[in-house]
Amino acid sequence: MARCLSQSAMNLQPPLFDNADISARGIAAKARTLNLPYDVKVRTTKTGERVIRKDEIVVKIEDALGVKGLASLAKAEKPALRKLLQALTEDA
Numbered sequence: 431m432a433r434c435l436s437q438s439a440m441n442l443q444p445p446l447f448d449n450a451d452i453s454a455r456g457i458a459a460k461a462r463t464l465n466l467p468y469d470v471k472v473r474t475t476k477t478g479e480r481v482i483r484k485d486e487i488v489v490k491i492e493d494a495l496g497v498k499g500l501a502s503l504a505k506a507e508k509p510a511l512r513k514l515l516q517a518l519t520e521d522a
Contacts, residue, residue, distance in 0.1 A: 458470075484504045484506070484508055484511055485501070485504045487504075487508070487511045487512065487515055488500055488501060488503045488504045488511065490515055491503065491511070491514060491515050491518060494515065494518040494519060495518065
């Protein structure tokens with residue numbers, strides 16, 4: 431039992447950079463500037479899907495239409511962009 435408590439206490443200790451007032455984001459930035467291998471945590475939605483930025487959706491719409499220069503569509507609401515992309519890909 432004592433061994434389990436000591437193991438759980440070890441897991442509750444803050445990382446070393448917390449003592450130095452360095453944020454986790456700062457550590458990640460430094461790793462990138464030093465070209466160290468760093469795996470970015472993939473952001474997910476509440477449903478578990480990968481977060482897709484609006485400009486990524488616009489690029490897919492441009493590809494589906496075969497045109498370029500629709501970057502201003504990224505100012506539209508995301509649900510509207512998703513519906514447009516879905517309508518374009520269903521026709522294909």
